[in-house]
Amino acid sequence: MVRRSKGTRSKTRQVLRKRPRERGQPPTTRILQTFEEGEKASIIIDPSIHKGQPHRRFYGLTGTIVGKQGEAYLLDVKCGNKKKTLIVRPEHLRKQLA
Numbered sequence: 001m002v003r004r005s006k007g008t009r010s011k012t013r014q015v016l017r018k019r020p021r022e023r024g025q026p027p028t029t030r031i032l033q034t035f036e037e038g039e040k041a042s043i044i045i046d047p048s049i050h051k052g053q054p055h056r057r058f059y060g061l062t063g064t065i066v067g068k069q070g071e072a073y074l075l076d077v078k079c080g081n082k083k084k085t086l087i088v089r090p091e092h093l094r095k096q097l098a
Contacts, residue, residue: 008055012047015045018048026046026048030091033090033095034090035065035073035093036065039064039065040062040095041064041065041075041094041096042095043058043059043060043061043062043077043088043093044059044060044093049089049092051089052092053088053089053092054087054088058077061077061078063075063076063077063086071089072087073088074086075093
């Protein structure tokens with residue numbers, strides 16, 4: 001028998017997939033976008049950029065920006081009854097409309 005793969009991107013064939021017209025590198029504005037502390041942001045993982053990617057279980061969740069760590073942002077997300085702090089680069093975040 002073959003051993004099962006247990007990587008961080010396992011079982012993500014449908015989740016981490018781009019639509020045909022979205023293929024390739026993202027626009028520069030998405031990489032250079034900035035967030036302020038206390039602002040809401042949604043996690044939409046860009047599969048073409050592996051650096052600063054959160055785990056797939058957080059895909060689609062919305063959290064609050066708490067701070068900055070290098071190029072990445074610290075994001076507080078509620079996962080069940082716990083509050084978790086994620087380190088996510090701006091390519092994988094979208095501003096939440098108020």
